[in-house]
Amino acid sequence: MDTHDEDSNAPHGPGGRHGPDRTTGPGEPRETGGADEPHRGKGTDEPAGSLVTKETDRPHATREPSGPEGEPGAREPQHRPEPLVGARLGVAALSPRYQVGAALALAVVAVVACVHLGMVFLHVAPSNTVTKQHGKAIDDWIYPEFEQNWKLFAPNPLQQNIAVQVRAETHGADGSASTTGWYDLSAEDGRAIRGNPLPSHTQQNELRRAFDYYAGTHDKDNRPVGVRGTLSEEYLRRIVVLRLDRDHAAGSGGTLQRVQVRVRTAAVPPPRWSGETVPSEPAYRVLPWWTVPAAEARGGVR
Structure with a gap:
């Protein structure tokens, strides 16, 4: 038995040990299975002797983008942006x-x-x-926006609640005269500030500063001291007239004839552990009646 016969039992074809065991005749397609034999252009019109390499067999095959009609488009090179050296930033x-x-x-x-x-x-x-x-x-x-003081760090800070109140004598549209009750202007400002995260400077300090200005230019008998005393009276009077007009104190068609201001001062109760004693009853400072000029009586103050 020759060598050819000894290998007759070996499997034939692409999976065999020695590859295909027959030769192709003229005009017959040749089967390929060897690892070293190039692939033939199968399913194409190329001649049998031409060699075709599949795209998948190329080591770094890339597909070119196709155009709108399926034609191969031009391949654009991809460049990474290089960092700018010496670029100016900011100003x-x-x-x-x-x-x-x-x-x-x-x-x-x-x-x-x-x-x-x-x-x-x-x-x-x-x-x-x-x-x-x-x-x-x-x-x-x-003043008035950037006022500073040391009350927060004082050894004995202000421990009083001060409320400015006002009442008025009015002249009604029918000719009748009447006196209103006391309007607590400080309480009105407090209600306007409560719940407001950004209260205005006017709501917080206008009324308080007006009375402080009056108290600093008058003695205990409410007599003006110096030329600024009269100015402080006019300033406080105009503020309370504006507030009364806002509250419609004179009624429909009525006018304000005179106004009177009083200040209620109540001590803040000390803590229970403190031995300090304070008066429990509030104190009042009643200012004299001020005549309202005709221009202000009908809302002329702005």
Whole structure:
């Protein structure tokens, strides 16, 4: 038995040990199965002797994008953006004209901030040569929006509830005269502030500051001290007339003839563990009647 016969029992075909065991005749397609034999263009019109390599057999095969009609499109190279070296950022990226404008704006903000801090410092500092010579300029800058005081850190802070109240003599549309009850203006401001996360400065301080101004320019008998006493009376009177007009105290068609202000002062109760004693009854300071000018009586105050 020759060598060819010894291998007759071996499997034939692509899975065999020696590959195909027959040769192809002329015009017959040749079967391929060897790992080293190139693939033939199967299913194409290429001649039998041509060699075709599949796209999947290429080591780094990429498909070209096709155009709208299915034709191969031009392949665009993909470039990664390179980082910019020496690029200017922030203000340096602006043109010189805008750089000058930004520098001027920053300079103005810095100057205003320094002036404000200096004014606040002089306002809360003890009396000195600068505050004596320029006290009015400092007060004009601070009041009324930036007022500062030391009551929070005082050893004995304010422990009183002060309420400004007012009543009025009115002249009705039918000619009748009457006197209203007491309007608690401080309570009205408190109700307007309660629940408001951003109350206005007027709601918080207008009425309180008006009475403080009056009390500082009058003696205990409500007599004015100096030229500012009369001004403080007019200021407080105009505020209470505006409030009464807002509350329609004179009624429909009525006018205000006179107004009277009183201040109710009640001590804040001390804690239980404190041995301090305070008066339990409130104290009242009643101011004299003020005649309302005709222009103010009909809502002329604005």
